[in-house]
Amino acid sequence: MAARGVGRGLIAWASGLLPRRPQPRLQLQRWASSLGGPDDEVSKAKQADRARRICGTQSPTIFSKIIDRTIPADIIYEDEKCLAFWDVNPQAPLHFLVIPKTPIPRISYVTEDDTELLGHLLVTASQLAKKEGLDEGYRLVINDGKLGAQSVYHLHIHVIGGRQMNWPPG
Template identity: 70%
Template sequence: MGLDGEVQKAQRAAEASEEPGQRPPTIFSKIIDRTIRADILYEDDKCLAFRDVAPQAPVHFLVIPKHPIPRLSRVAAGDAELLGHLLVVASQTAKVEGLVDGYRVVINDGKRGSQSVYHLHLHVLGGRQMGWPPG
């Protein structure tokens, strides 16, 4: 999917996340409860790491908290330990995946950040040289 498609997807997701009432389950909550299959690389009581279904690099996996947090900009001080845990899991899983020469960690936030799933997630991308600036 091209940049325009990703932006449109993010805008639709933002609109859905703003609707009043109960939010429908996200694709990530369905992966956590196993109603959708995923290639899981790591799991513990706090988080899950799995391969991205539309990889943007030779190695591309996601790390998500099991407790849904919609956006990075909506975290609370009490989420600090969980956020640190997500980064540690990202680092350890990157090593297992052979990313010894480096990788990129991306967190999209909100419509302008092209967030398409409103459940906090870390993208870990590697296996090739990353360009700069990123977007």
Template identity: 60%
Template sequence: MSTDPAASEPTIFQKILDGDVPADIVYEDEQCIAFHDVNPQAPTHILVIPRKPIPTVDDISPDDEALVGHLFRVASKVAEREGLDNGYRTVINCGDDGQQTVYHLHVHVLGGRSLQWPPG
């Protein structure tokens, strides 16, 4: 389960969902939104987040399986809309060692250049 010490405070992503913090939204539906990362690590760097607050990958329940699948379908749609025809990377960080900085599940969609491997 989540080990976020600030779990009682709304995350920046929750503030975006609530309309308290602006975001450059590129996609939204009843289950999720997608927006440009404010600290891009590639020419295209979009975050896809569920409206349901799920802190980490470890907090995904069996009831969330369809939602998580939907996040990846949206990631694919966003990549297509952004013209990432030559490929892209999806990333989900989990926990401190995984470099998760916002404890609200999110899929990074990175592209627009050749990405290196290994990533870490």
């Protein structure tokens, strides 16, 4: 079953009402399809948290593998501090991620030393949203920890738009 609201966006996208976005390379599509649907995000977050606690250290994440080009992604922006790419499991017609190149596991782990980097991530997200035509608005999401449904322990900002967002989000 499609996530709430995604079906209409996909129909508009497929019918040509919205611009077509680059498709992820086959390897990344296979990886994403093995994870399950959007309803599985909570169980993925619980598994990721459990694995992180068992290992006791931060192992390489899919995002660090995208940064080092071990795993392909449809990158839309890169500079010395961050990388942005299309989400493989979009929750709206436009859905991309902005990640720092410096691995920070959770937003709750940031320090005052990260102030400049966090500002840079938000400014980058805003500029890319404008570039992608999200002039009517969009949503920024940062999931934190198991209860926040964080499934990848590398700080990332979801930029989601191209349709009306609902409230409350949870």
